[in-house]
Amino acid sequence: MKIKSIHIYSDDGRRRDVNFHDGLNVITGRSSTGKSALSEIIEYCMGGSDFKIPEGVIRDRVTWYAVIYRFDGEEVLIAKPAPSPTAQSASAAMVRRGAAVEPPAHSELNVNDNDDGVIALLSDLVGIPENMTEVPIDNSRESFDATIKHTWYYLFQKQAIVTNKDQLFYRQNEQYQPQAIKDTLPILLGVSGKEKFTLESQLRAAQRELRLKAKLIQQAAEAADSSEDRAFSLLSEARAVGVIARDGNVGAQQVIDVLRTALNWKPQPVPDDDGQRISRIEQDLVDLRDGRREVQRRIESAQQFARRADGFQNEAHEQKDRLASIRALPFSKATGDWQWPFAEANLGITTPIAQALLSELESLDRELTAVTGERPALDSYLGEQQEEVAKFAEQIRTKELELASAISASEFLTEMGNRNNAASRVVGRISLFLENFVPDSELARLKNEEGRLKSRVAELERRLGADDSEARLMSTMSNIASYMGGYIKALGGEFGQFPARLDLHNLTVVIDRPARPIYMNKTGGGENHLAYHLAALLSLHRFAATYDQPIPSFILIDQPTQVYFPSERAYAEAGGSIERTEKDADLEAVRRLFQMFVRFASEDAPGFQLIVIEHANLRDDWFQAALVEDPWTKPPALVPDDWPDIPMD
Structure with missing residues (x-):
């Protein structure tokens, strides 16, 4: 799954297109031209109901947003109208599928689906198997299905994240999201497949039924030990209050039948008394x-x-x-x-x-x-x-x-x-006694059921192979770690001589130095943090692409070269200018970064799509070939200046 194009529509029917290709895609230019909003548009058109488009001309002048996604042999258009000015979310959507889909005219836009349908469609097309997260029975959180939404963590490295020493993945800092990452990444990496999910669901159901049967048998056995004494005690009480006649001797065989007659007792009518x-x-x-x-x-x-x-x-x-x-x-x-x-x-x-x-x-x-x-x-x-x-x-x-x-x-x-x-x-x-009283025949039937369920549980456990998911996950993480050291070295990251790995428990990068492990948040320097971020994300995508795992084959990285400029001001003033980039930036570090991107998309994960939002610009031919458009200024920018504002109701 890749991005073919992004489209926005004005209130008077005009359309602005931004087209992408495989490999490295660079959009550079000045600040406040709409570059960073591209990731918000992609997320919005991937089933994201929250409207995160920044305030300003984009919200004021754009009425519809659309993205065309490319799959093997199929293209899918997802278009969504902007919510009303007072709303913070919208779920209405338009879906169009075909071998080759062209962006529709404004007059063709119409709602025919919603975000739930979009998520289900994209999850199916990207190949996410039928699944459910594994949650212990005694845990307070609930199981849920992994969907296309759970790939967003690995698709967007926004400006505030790409060099953050405390946050590796997108949305990792939000409540409940770290656990969602831990629960769903094994599914997306192929550790938990459909067959395993089915068998585990059947095993949990059989185990629950077995526990229930065992409890019923225990209760029945305990009740049987004292049932005769209890029955005669109740018979005595019933006779004392007149529910059962006092005449006649009752044996152990007849006491249950006699007690059943008490269920026909009706209360004696009490004469009316007005109480006055x-x-x-x-x-x-x-x-x-x-x-x-x-x-x-x-x-x-x-x-x-x-x-x-x-x-x-x-x-x-x-x-x-x-x-x-x-x-x-x-x-x-x-x-x-x-x-x-x-x-x-x-x-x-x-x-x-x-x-x-x-x-x-x-x-x-x-x-x-x-x-x-x-x-x-x-x-x-x-x-x-x-x-x-x-x-x-x-x-x-x-x-x-x-x-x-x-x-x-x-x-x-x-x-x-x-x-x-x-x-x-x-x-x-x-x-109550009769309700819980279990005859010998019923007790025998329950024990037979228990035996059948034990056999069923044993068979399911045998088929699951004693659950090797932990070993498979360790193997997968080891494969991902094998790529990380090379990217850290290529970016000149500190401790590049030592093995690095992705710590799924703490959701960070760890350098395994012999003396002691070094965690990303214990390292200094934005260049190091950028190197660790990109090493983790590129290695994860490389594994997914190599082994055909259901993670979209694109990543959007927002302003990674900011760490190679002497200040934020100098970076902003670069504004897509080659001259300012050559004057202010660590030019070799910038070139080294983009050369690694090109090499990744051509050799490590051929055909992978890297979309990089930047202020820097290089005069190298290969870099200029990667530019999606000329550097964005004012104008041009994402939203043309002559588009009208949306009328306020």
Whole structure:
């Protein structure tokens, strides 16, 4: 799989084409002309939904992006519209296949697929076998299929990565990606094939089923040891709560059948009780007692009145008796009237004092008459109130009897409910016991199944050959390592005299110096880091190309010669100029790098496609032949200046 061409489309229907060829392809020019965006366009048109095109004229003026990929005997166009201005991703795509595919006109662009379809198609065409990553059963991560997306790690060496001492592969610094690299690279290098994947899937399924059968047999055996005692214990409980009749003896052979009858038990119906009867009776009692207290209060008031009346009557009688003595005074023989002792002789009792005393005596007579007349009515009133108190007492006694009866009835209903609940619990335990009870015939069947599964697992393990994938992976990594030292030497990397290898566990390059291994992040100098990066990537692609492994046969390297310039500013100012390159760069190092690229694509991996994004430019004929276009300036650049901006909705 290689890149035939990249195409972008303007809003008014114009198209810009960038064509590539086998071998070394160089795009050089000034900064901010769109060179680095090429890798983002390729990724976007390989099923990448995230829209990573940098902000600026490319986003503002390009409506569609397209890439034509070349395979053996077939070409595939993948085109994708730009997402809406507020969106960060898009999955709609157009797919066109054929022996030779030409870029379509703007009017021919239409969506007929999506990223999932693109990934499946490219994965199949590049030859990635049916697979699934190997993940231990007790691991938290899940297995997944390796696809074309898992080759991106080895296809793009962007400006920030190509000389990074801590990051070897594209996206290696993102969460979960290091593990994805470790899981999928063995598949892409042919260590894990379709047959192995199929056998491993069948083995895992058979092992899971075997573990399940073994667990069932263990449970059945443990249950069988105590099943008889447990059965009779449950029978006793069922009889105690009335689920099973108490009559008759049950033997060990019949106990299971008797317990099964308990499953037909139905709870005893409980009479309805609205739950308010006791409350109503208690309220009636409260009302009756309040009524009785009111009558008793009236009786006490009447009795208090009677007591006050009796006291008055006694005092009045005493007063009257004292005053009545006036009537005993002597009569005047001459007049026949009472004679006042202190009055003048022969004077009658007609003085004011005598008249007042006589008047008081008459008043007492009247009050005594009134009190004596009210007493029969008061006695009658008190009698009526006493009868009312007696009625209240009888009603209270009746209500108290009714309350006691209601409380007794409620306790009976509660007892019935508790008895039903107890019976239900026993029936539930019996049901669980019978559900887990395994007859001897079923236990024998389970053991036969276990034997069959053991034979199946043994056969699958034999066919897998005791799983030699680790040994095969070590052999593969050793082959890749055998190429790396030559590339490090060719680029003048430090420690080039020692063997180098790709450390898949730590995802870095290791130099095996006799004293101790040296890891890439422990080395210094951008030139060294560039040498280690390119040695690892080129060696991996060389192995894949030599042994026809399913990794696309291209790699895009962004600005590798930056390390050969005295400063970033000097590198940027080179801008595709031969003169500035010869003035500022380590010219021999730049030439050595590109000569190695040419040699790699012509000798080490014939036909391999190297796309290099650069600021440097060499006057050598072979380098000029590798230029895809004239150096990009402003203009020309990736996006023409006269393209219109996309209208904002």
